[in-house]
Amino acid sequence: MAKERSQAIKQAVKERYATLARRQTSCCPTPQIREGEGMYSRKELQDLPQNVAEFSLGCGNPTAIAELREGETVLDLGSGGGIDCFLAAQKVGKKGRVIGVDMTPEMVFLARENTRKMGLANVEFRLGEMEHLPLEANSVDVIISNCVINLAPDKDAVFKEALRVLKPGGRLCISDIVLKRELSLEVKEDMQQWTGCVAGALKGKIYLGKIARAGFVQVTAQDNSPREKSEASPVPGRLRDYISSVNVSARKPSVSG
Ligand SMILES: C[S@@+](CC[C@H](N)C(=O)[O-])C[C@H]1O[C@@H](n2cnc3c(N)ncnc32)[C@H](O)[C@@H]1O
Secondary structure (H helix, E strand, O other), X not given: OOHHHHHHHHHHHHHHHHHHHHHOOOOOOOOOOOEOOOOEOHHHHHOOOHHHHOOOOOOOOHXXXXXXXXXXXXXXXXXXXXXXXXXXXXXXXXOOEEEEEEOOHHHHHHHHHHHHHHOOOOEEEEEOEOOEOOOOOOOEEEEEEEOOHHHOOXXXXXXXXXXXXXXXXXXXXXXXXXXXXXXXXXXXXXXXXHHXXXXXXXXXXXXHHHHHHHOOXXXXXXXXXXXXXXXOOOOOHHHOOXXXXXXXXXXXXXXXX
16 A cells, blocks of 8 residues: 555544544444443443543454463554443453553543553553554554554554564454445545444455464454344444454464574
8 A cells, every 4th residue: 555545544634533532522423332242241231430421432352262361461453432441350360460552642642541540550551553553562462453453554554563562472352343245445545434444344365364364373253143144243234245344363473583
């Protein structure tokens, strides 16, 4: 992709999510579904402050698939208002640590405010891009991400960085949008469709291929399709023929070379 196009996409993504953070509203044309199969449990949502529980812009629940353990260090790519970081923080406990990275200053501000109000000491938010992570190599046990990587014009750079910061044997556990069938050129070039998590989506096979090519092993994907069929789908009706949400897991090899 040309550099100018890539920069224009990032700028548009920042602007859209800055507006949403200021208003604390959903990013999707239909009411955002948060509770149910493939998303958050009622208990998870009830245990969070209302404004945090209601500001979920994701398409899954990566903390439900990550099998987080006490004491682990977790990184959330594109952490938004922080919902998945706060859920992860409960699971890793006081000895664990959760770091959210987001490139939109308004999102980082909101997430920090939420952290302060919740009085959490094991969560922090950093301003940065997932293509150039503000973290040391081999420093993270688990990477989670919820409906973010589709927004990146250069997904190879994202997976390369993810591999760099994970410890050997570390896990990548993400929920994201993939394509079921090709979009028209018109949709692909529509900036609103990029920022709305549609136009940047790739076919599942291509998405998984990029993860494997970055150096990950045990790359697997699970469709969230039971939800897609119901009314309670994170994907609006007219788009359900084109995109779906998936949970993807992979692992950094234990020994490099
Ligand atoms: C659809 S929202 C998802 C937010 C959060 N994960 C959730 O589930 O509520 C996408 C988020 O990713 C952030 N984002 C998009 N591209 C990014 C990038 N290249 N690096 C870091 N953050 C990015 C946006 O600022 C926004 O907060």
